[in-house]
Amino acid sequence: MIEVVNLSKHYGDKKAVDGISFKAESGEILGFLGPNGAGKSTTMNILTGYISSTDGKALIDGIDILENPIKAKQKIGYLPEIPPLYVDMTVKEYLCYVYDLKKCKLPRNTHLADICRLVKIENVYNRIIKNLSKGYKQRVGLAQALVGNPPVLILDEPTVGLDPNQIIEIRTLIKKLGRNHTVILSSHILSEVQAVCDRIVVINQGKIVADDTAQNLATSLSSDHRLLVRIDGPKDEVEALIKGISGVEKVIVNTEVEKGVWEYRIEAEENVDIRRELFKRLAQRNWYLLSSRSYELSLEDIFLKLTMGEELSSAEKSKLGNKGGNK
Amino acid sequence: MGAIFRKEMLGYFTSPVGYIFLGVFFAASGFFFYTTSLSAGSTDLSQLFVMLYFALLILVPILTMRSFSEEKKQKTDQGLLTAPVSLGGIVAGKFFSAFVVYLMGISSTVIYALTVSVYAKPDWSVIAGNITGLILLGASFVALGIFISSLTENQMVAAILSMVAILGLYILQVVANYINVEWISTALRSIAFSSRYYTFTNGILDMSNVLFFISAVVVFLFLTVRVLEKKRWD
Structure with a gap:
């Protein structure tokens, strides 16, 4: 048409x-x-x-x-x-x-x-x-x-x-x-x-x-492999623990939201759900998982990545890069 | 074209513009009629028509200033130019609507002629020539004003530029009188709208002058179409 x-x-x-x-x-x-x-x-x-x-x-x-x-x-x-x-x-x-x-x-x-x-x-x-x-x-x-x-x-x-x-x-x-x-x-x-x-x-x-x-x-923008979690526990050790979970690609420590509680952004490989494993490991160490939600990559994030030359994760590339009218 | 014509006519009379134009024109022409004819005890209306050049100088720009500038400013031109109408149709619609309002205004001169005919038999052929001249002069000014309004987004700028242009077309004739070189003064007089117009008020109906004004209308409207077209390519 x-x-x-x-x-x-x-x-x-x-x-x-x-x-x-x-x-x-x-x-x-x-x-x-x-x-x-x-x-x-x-x-x-x-x-x-x-x-x-x-x-x-x-x-x-x-x-x-x-x-x-x-x-x-x-x-x-x-x-x-x-x-x-x-x-x-x-x-x-x-x-x-x-x-x-x-x-x-x-x-x-x-x-x-x-x-x-x-x-x-x-x-x-x-x-x-x-x-x-x-x-x-x-x-x-x-x-x-x-x-x-x-x-x-x-x-x-x-x-x-x-x-x-x-x-x-x-x-x-x-x-x-x-x-x-x-x-x-x-x-x-x-x-x-x-x-x-x-x-x-x-x-x-x-x-x-x-x-x-x-x-x-x-x-591609709202799957479970991106998590935003808040954990009550020592920052560096928690970070190391998350990194130890198989399938995790990237961990970013955001901010201390309460005393002793830090917020982490976790990016895992596509189709890998790390939530259960994360909970189990934290429980073993007696650290508390206070909240966990998947976060969506906003259009703005995609844009920043697509246009500012920032690295796209492999998952995003396969979803966005190779489809249709991309030149 | 019809839709634009009707919309413009509605626009003239739902806004003050149409009323101001008609009101001021009636007042000015009435005043000129009184001073040049009634109080002088003359049935010759030619002086009235001479004076009307200056009434048009102020009033026609008011009639045409909004034509395209307002469309551009309010972004309504986006609706107009994406509608299935030709540019020529758009320009013609705008021209004829302003021209019809103009004709409504100058129709008052017919009343003045009838008024003097009560006292003595006027020279109807001269009056007819005068009115023809006024119609043609106004048509060319309306076309000029529409052209100028297509050049700017600001209606005040459009109005002032149109007034300056119409004044300029008068001044050419004055300048011609001060130039001793024969061919230059002849050339200036032949493009001065006023000298073309004043041959009508002198009682001469010359076809070349009729053609001159008609060509002026065509040229200005054509230029307006070109301006609209050029805007698409910028």
């Missing part, structure tokens, strides 16, 4: 997007993940024809956005980072305008009513957009993208600035839309894309650093 081939965008010497390629099949929700300034919005702006690429191609349903922009744009509903709202209009006036602008053929009143019901803005339909809360404005922005029922939806950080309830609502809505639309959504929040997307493309400094299913990415 969407095919991006070797897309680049240069601003002078700066490469905002540097030769990225990916595909989104129809009916797929693709998450575009990356820190601020990674090139997410630039890519989306190219896909929607707002700016043009320096090099490469972007095809929407086989139509090149540069060669046949009007036909390609008809297939896209776009919610930019800042929703393009005319704040002096009422919601109704605005949506009617968008309906006209997109030369929509569907029956107007029922179509707009359906959209309003879907994004839950019926109760503000006759209010002036200026006076709406951020959450409602965002939803009007989403409604605007849905007008004309385009097969492709491109949503740039759709949940930014919303409260937790609204975030959950919008996520549910996007999931629902994903059943009969191809959705590309960008975010810098890992849990968000994990919750919503089928596939995740991680982008940094204009390059794709990972391209994988949400499930694979999730398991």
